[in-house]
Amino acid sequence: MKVAVLGAGAIGAYVGAALHRAGAEVHLIARGEHLAAMRRSGVRVLSPRGDFTAHPRATDDPYEVGPVDYVFLGLKANSYAAAGPMIRPLLHETTGIIAAQNGIPWWYFHRLPGPYQGHVIQSVDPGGAVTAALPLERAIGCVVYAATEIEAPGVIRHLEGTRFSIGEPDGSLSPRCTAFSGAMVAGGLKCPVEADLRRDIWIKLMGNIAFNPISALTRATMAGICRHRHTRDLVVTMMRETVEVARRVGCDPAISIERRLAGAERAGEHKTSTLQDLEKGKPLELDVILAAVVELADLTGADVPTLRAIHAVADLLDERVRQDLAATG
Numbered sequence: 001m002k003v004a005v006l007g008a009g010a011i012g013a014y015v016g017a018a019l020h021r022a023g024a025e026v027h028l029i030a031r032g033e034h035l036a037a038m039r040r041s042g043v044r045v046l047s048p049r050g051d052f053t054a055h056p057r058a059t060d061d062p063y064e065v066g067p068v069d070y071v072f073l074g075l076k077a078n079s080y081a082a083a084g085p086m087i088r089p090l091l092h093e094t095t096g097i098i099a100a101q102n103g104i105p106w107w108y109f110h111r112l113p114g115p116y117q118g119h120v121i122q123s124v125d126p127g128g129a130v131t132a133a134l135p136l137e138r139a140i141g142c143v144v145y146a147a148t149e150i151e152a153p154g155v156i157r158h159l160e161g162t163r164f165s166i167g168e169p170d171g172s173l174s175p176r177c178t179a180f181s182g183a184m185v186a187g188g189l190k191c192p193v194e195a196d197l198r199r200d201i202w203i204k205l206m207g208n209i210a211f212n213p214i215s216a217l218t219r220a221t222m223a224g225i226c227r228h229r230h231t232r233d234l235v236v237t238m239m240r241e242t243v244e245v246a247r248r249v250g251c252d253p254a255i256s257i258e259r260r261l262a263g264a265e266r267a268g269e270h271k272t273s274t275l276q277d278l279e280k281g282k283p284l285e286l287d288v289i290l291a292a293v294v295e296l297a298d299l300t301g302a303d304v305p306t307l308r309a310i311h312a313v314a315d316l317l318d319e320r321v322r323q324d325l326a327a328t329g
């Protein structure tokens with residue numbers, strides 16, 4: 001099996017190292033100092049499950065890699081629309097694209113029977129630009145339950161979790177999902193193929209939609225947000241509104257707010273990926289996490305005053321980050 005990891009950052013390099021360890025032909029596509037370090041010394045994974053180093057090939061040029069069986073997309077979702085030129089050299093007729101993103105994916109309404117089948121969510125796929133870069137027939141969904149960080153160039157800190165649930169947009173148990181799952185399991189990861197991945201998407205999103213923007217706005221960790229009475233109440237309200245939107249688009253996450261909150265609280269003094277991006281001066285990945293759900297509320301007539309308010313202030317914060325980035329080059 002030949003796999004290209006496009007955007008071999010915290011999650012991508014971790015998955016690439018695990019697949020390579022189990023014998024897959026893995027090509028990491030990255031850039032900058034992190035790429036230089038991986039080329040020099042491989043990917044060093046530091047994990048409570050045991051440290052290891054893997055030496056997959058690494059490059060910044062997808063033409064060097066050529067067509068692969070799977071592209072594992074480790075880019076932030078806000079880079080997907082511009083990823084077309086990087087992806088095209090990696091595709092053959094049946095290449096599958098597995099996107100490790102948080103939030104609502106661009107393929108959400110693809111092959112979903114019901115009133116919204118084929119609907120394009122503009123906050124996720126503006127003007128269809130993501131679908132143009134990542135064709136729907138190639139999309140394989142993925143919900144990431146692992147938490148990793150780039151501790152230093154070439155060094156991935158794995159904090160917790162090894163589950164990467166995957167699934168077809170039409171819910172079928174396809175040979176391409178089964179084969180990828182087998183390679184992940186051989187690499188020591190969990191990779192169940194789900195018949196209803198959208199349920200996993202909403203369960204994961206109930207946490208991200210609340211904790212990611214609140215953490216960026218307050219700079220608090222997940223445990224810190226849970227400890228503070230008012231932000232704890234805010235999380236509960238945001239989760240409730242999110243479940244209402246999920247139900248209106250035909251998915252019941254079927255988990256109590258208390259259980260979901262307890263799961264997030266167990267992450268402890270963890271900085272969400274959005275807070276980490278803010279601290280590094282990078283754009284915030286909130287369109288797929290928060291704006292998309294507000295847009296779905298508009299589509300379905302759900303009342304989401306709290307999501308709307310948090311979206312307004314988080315979106316302004318993101319605008320300021322982008323302005324600072326543009327000013328400093």
Ligand SMILES: NC(=O)C1=CN([C@@H]2O[C@H](COP(=O)(O)OP(=O)(O)OC[C@H]3O[C@@H](n4cnc5c(N)ncnc54)[C@H](OP(=O)(O)O)[C@@H]3O)[C@@H](O)[C@H]2O)C=CC1
Nearest residue numbers: 007009010011030031074075076077100101102144147148
């Ligand atoms: N990390 C985590 O614990 C979790 C992450 N996720 C999801 O996984 C996805 C990836 O997140 P994460 O791994 O944390 O993100 P990272 O920022 O660590 O990884 C993205 C990588 O892609 C690189 N990149 C961006 N553009 C290019 C390009 N044009 N060419 C080559 N490399 C490029 C980035 O380089 P540079 O830094 O130079 O921009 C970076 O190394 C996100 O959607 C996130 O929501 C989900 C759950 C948990």
Ligand SMILES: CC(C)(CO)C(=O)C(=O)O
Nearest residue numbers: 147207208271272273274
């Ligand atoms: C916090 C975590 C690891 C799980 O909710 C996450 O998905 C993120 O940081 O974006």
